Amino acid sequence: MGFRLAILVLFFLAFGLILRGILRKRDSSGIRSGYLLLGHLFALFFGLLLSPALFSVIDVDTKRGLVPILEMSFGWVGFLFGFQFNITTLARIPGSHLRRAIAESLTAFAVVAVSSYFILRIYGGMLGIRPPDVLKNALAFGAVLSISSPTLIGIIQRRIRSRSPLTGLLTVTTSIDGLTGLVTLGVINIFWHPAGLALYLVLGLTLLLGLGQAFLIWLLLQSERKAIPTAILGIGVLTLGAGMSAYLGLAPVVPGALAGIVAANLAPGLRQRLARMLLTAESGLYLGLIVLAGVFLPTMGQYSAPAIMWVCFTALCLRFLGKMAGGALIYTGEQNRETRGRRWLFGCSLQSGGALLLAVALCYSQTMGGSEASIIVVTALATFIVGEILSVYSLPRLL
Amino acid sequence: MEQGKKRALISFIPRLVAAGLVAGFLLLLRMTPDTLHAAGSSGVVAAISLGGLIVMAWVMGDIFQWIRLPRITGYMFTGLLAGPHILRLISRESVATLKFIDNVALSLIALHAGHEVRLELIKRRFKSIVSITFFILLFSLSGVFLFVFFGGRIFFPFLKDAPGRTVLLVALLFGLIEVAKSPVTTIAILDETRARGRLAETTLGVVVLKDVILIVLFGVVMAIGVRLAHPGEVHKGLLGETLWRLSGSLGVGGLVGFLVGGALGIIRRKTYLLVIGLALGLTLLSMGMHLEVLLASMTAGFVIENFTRHGKRFLGGVEAASPLVYLIFFPVASAALNLSLLRDTWFIAVIIIMLRKVMVFVGINVGSRLVEDFPAMRRWGWMGFINQSGVTLALAIIIGREFQEFGQQFKAIALGMIVITDFYGPALFKYALYKAGDIGRKQLEGD
Numbered sequence: 013m014g015f016r017l018a019i020l021v022l023f024f025l026a027f028g029l030i031l032r033g034i035l036r037k038r039d040s041s042g043i044r045s046g047y048l049l050l051g052h053l054f055a056l057f058f059g060l061l062l063s064p065a066l067f068s069v070i071d072v073d074t075k076r077g078l079v080p081i082l083e084m085s086f087g088w089v090g091f092l093f094g095f096q097f098n099i100t101t102l103a104r105i106p107g108s109h110l111r112r113a114i115a116e117s118l119t120a121f122a123v124v125a126v127s128s129y130f131i132l133r134i135y136g137g138m139l140g141i142r143p144p145d146v147l148k149n150a151l152a153f154g155a156v157l158s159i160s161s162p163t164l165i166g167i168i169q170r171r172i173r174s175r176s177p178l179t180g181l182l183t184v185t186t187s188i189d190g191l192t193g194l195v196t197l198g199v200i201n202i203f204w205h206p207a208g209l210a211l212y213l214v215l216g217l218t219l220l221l222g223l224g225q226a227f228l229i230w231l232l233l234q235s236e237r238k239a240i241p242t243a244i245l246g247i248g249v250l251t252l253g254a255g256m257s258a259y260l261g262l263a264p265v266v267p268g269a270l271a272g273i274v275a276a277n278l279a280p281g282l283r284q285r286l287a288r289m290l291l292t293a294e295s296g297l298y299l300g301l302i303v304l305a306g307v308f309l310p311t312m313g314q315y316s317a318p319a320i321m322w323v324c325f326t327a328l329c330l331r332f333l334g335k336m337a338g339g340a341l342i343y344t345g346e347q348n349r350e351t352r353g354r355r356w357l358f359g360c361s362l363q364s365g366g367a368l369l370l371a372v373a374l375c376y377s378q379t380m381g382g383s384e385a386s387i388i389v390v391t392a393l394a395t396f397i398v399g400e401i402l403s404v405y406s407l408p409r410l411l
Numbered sequence: 412m413e414q415g416k417k418r419a420l421i422s423f424i425p426r427l428v429a430a431g432l433v434a435g436f437l438l439l440l441r442m443t444p445d446t447l448h449a450a451g452s453s454g455v456v457a458a459i460s461l462g463g464l465i466v467m468a469w470v471m472g473d474i475f476q477w478i479r480l481p482r483i484t485g486y487m488f489t490g491l492l493a494g495p496h497i498l499r500l501i502s503r504e505s506v507a508t509l510k511f512i513d514n515v516a517l518s519l520i521a522l523h524a525g526h527e528v529r530l531e532l533i534k535r536r537f538k539s540i541v542s543i544t545f546f547i548l549l550f551s552l553s554g555v556f557l558f559v560f561f562g563g564r565i566f567f568p569f570l571k572d573a574p575g576r577t578v579l580l581v582a583l584l585f586g587l588i589e590v591a592k593s594p595v596t597t598i599a600i601l602d603e604t605r606a607r608g609r610l611a612e613t614t615l616g617v618v619v620l621k622d623v624i625l626i627v628l629f630g631v632v633m634a635i636g637v638r639l640a641h642p643g644e645v646h647k648g649l650l651g652e653t654l655w656r657l658s659g660s661l662g663v664g665g666l667v668g669f670l671v672g673g674a675l676g677i678i679r680r681k682t683y684l685l686v687i688g689l690a691l692g693l694t695l696l697s698m699g700m701h702l703e704v705l706l707a708s709m710t711a712g713f714v715i716e717n718f719t720r721h722g723k724r725f726l727g728g729v730e731a732a733s734p735l736v737y738l739i740f741f742p743v744a745s746a747a748l749n750l751s752l753l754r755d756t757w758f759i760a761v762i763i764i765m766l767r768k769v770m771v772f773v774g775i776n777v778g779s780r781l782v783e784d785f786p787a788m789r790r791w792g793w794m795g796f797i798n799q800s801g802v803t804l805a806l807a808i809i810i811g812r813e814f815q816e817f818g819q820q821f822k823a824i825a826l827g828m829i830v831i832t833d834f835y836g837p838a839l840f841k842y843a844l845y846k847a848g849d850i851g852r853k854q855l856e857g858d
Contacts, residue, residue, distance in 0.1 A: 069695065076453060228466075244738060251465065
């Protein structure tokens with residue numbers, strides 16, 4: 013079985029690379045975006061092929077051996093996300109952008125979380141979700157499904173060489189979305205810690221781990237000028253921090269983000285080196301986490317296929333509605349003549365959740381465990397696929 | 412002290428503090444009460460260990476570089492110190508969990524090793540490589556074999572009352588593993604020093620060729636050995652298994668090398684991702700198809716360099732990933748070594764090491780004189796064939812598993828030899844490269 017699947021994997025790799033080569037030769041933004049989508053989806057399917065839950069190309073022991081890499085990715089994604097919150101840069105954001113972004117984020121979160129709450133109250137029993145756990149799961153759905161990714165916006169904007177003023181607005185919006193998701197995840201962790209730790213202890217540990225990682229990075233890198241040692245030591249610290257977070261029952265991406273926020277406000281020289289390090293590793297990390305999300309797909313044996321499909325469909329509808337409602341709010345403040353009549357493109361452009369969405373879902377599953385957490389992971393994967401397609405279609409038209 | 416060095420030392424203090432803090436974290440982890448943490452999986456603890464090892468090993472590498480020793484020696488020292496047998500900052504379970512990542516790192520290093528073996532190098536140094544390989548094999552194998560065969564009952568307590576065929580078998584196996592030399596540390600030192608020259612080329616060529624021959628010989632000896640050890644039993648397929656391991660590794664490695672070479676024509680940026688994916692794929696394939704990951708990866712690297720047009724681009728990807736790969740591989744591999752084994756085996760391990768050194772020296776001298784090779788090879792070449800980790804470790808583990816009556820004692824002595832040679836082997840090789848003119852003083856001093 014392993015041999016056949018190894019051949020299958022090789023075949024897919026070769027096919028994907030050839031297709032990629034063909035697409036690269038066409039000189040149009042639509043084709044280039046299509047290629048990008050193909051690359052991300054291919055990475056996910058590759059991970060799913062490897063997963064013990066599906067085709068078992070790798071076994072459970074090997075999957076356990078990949079956990080350190082998964083933790084490394086969590087720490088890195090969190091750090092990368094937090095790093096964009098530099099105070100000087102934030103102060104330059106127009107107030108109108110910030111207000112519209114917060115409005116969008118809260119709207120999307122509210123639509124998803126509140127709807128999930130009521131749906132789970134009624135139908136949660138079918139999925140084995142007990143009434144005391146409904147609020148936790150509704151918040152988890154809200155956290156995961158309200159996240160949007162700035163990465164895809166940046167990638168597409170660079171590929172089509174767009175100078176649209178909307179890029180800044182969309183980037184701020186996705187940042188606030190991510191912040192909403194992470195804060196919600198942190199809140200879930202505090203109130204529903206798996207080992208039942210006190211609130212103040214969980215909060216204290218989260219802060220300690222975040223600040224500790226930032227302090228270690230500062231100690232190790234303050235006099236380092238070269239790119240490779242910077243990257244290596246950064247990886248070491250973030251892996252250590254993410255592992256310690258997971259060990260203490262915390263979602264690794266939250267302390268990682270805290271560390272990133274602190275690091276973003278350190279001395280300019282160090283900040284620039286860290287920024288270069290993050291930029292260099294961004295695409296590798298992004299693809300790596302997508303593959304790992306497929307590999308770490310949880311087993312869903314206790315649920316029937318129709319139940320899983322129903323959950324995914326409902327979640328996708330909620331996310332779509334939430335983002336469209338949020339996008340409509342952004343559009344309301346938009347004065348640019350070029351964007352009139354394209355209200356729906358705002359909502360669609362925010363559908364991509366990227367690595368952060370996958371990381372938050374996987375962190376939740378790792379921390380909370382249980383069958384309902386696995387539903388959230390599957391939902392996140394479905395959201396990722398659909399979101400990428402919608403965003404890749406709409407972003408070139410909007411920007 | 413010069414001003415520059417003083418400033419460098421002062422700026423190094425925060426790193427030392429950071430490494431100390433990390434060690435402290437790992438120590439605290441051992442003492443964390445069960446109530447404070449969630450039901451952690453071994454994977455999560457392994458992640459903590461990996462992160463801690465990366466930071467501590469890098470700082471230790473800086474210290475070793477400061478005292479003019481190779482960085483990888485510092486990495487190995489960190490793994491040994493922090494491992495389950497000394498400070499116990501890293502647990503046994505973590506080391507076992509990190510084995511897969513370690514194998515992927517090994518595959519990547521082997522890709523690099525294979526990539527460095529260029530056809531023009533083989534043509535240039537063909538006679539020298541073949542001659543030296545032959546005579547090293549001849550002298551090392553026969554020298555150690557004769558020593559163990561005739562002195563085994565005196566020096567090895569577990570052979571005191573053993574039957575003649577067991578002594579013969581142990582002698583054969585010791586002779587064989589003494590031939591082994593790790594291409595991993597060779598390429599790591601060549602990479603660190605950026606060595607270019609005849610000694611570097613010849614050593615790498617001999618090491619790679621020896622490994623291929625060793626795998627075949629090992630299979631044959633194991634097939635004979637199992638029959639010697641268990642004469643009444645039926646043994647199927649050991650030789651066939653060996654032939655499959657060899658031919659399959661070469662075939663799969665070659666095929667994958669061609670495929671990836673083609674892919675490099677399309678992928679022009681971030682080739683390190685392709686390289687990491689290749690190492691991962693080769694590791695999985697080797698596990699699934701019972702191949703030799705080292706050989707398959709070396710073959711893939713060799714094919715990409717010599718039979719495709721994108722060797723340089725591939726090298727760029729490999730070099731981008733190499734520093735992190737060494738930092739993962741060497742500490743983890745060393746953490747698995749049990750220093751306490753040396754307590755009972757150090758004496759016999761030292762004797763065999765000394766004997767091996769003499770045999771290698773003789774073999775190189777005979778081999779290189781026969782082809783009128785450059786004098787530095789005769790004088791300093793033996794220093795490139797000291798440490799044995801990697802292949803020897805793998806063979807010792809197999810022997811320990813297959814032969815109940817002496818396997819564990821054999822493995823203990825073999826691992827003891829690895830522990831000893833791992834620490835001065837890389838430094839001696841670096842020195843040999845300097846004396847042969849393949850590196851300058853600055854590279855010797857680690858600048």
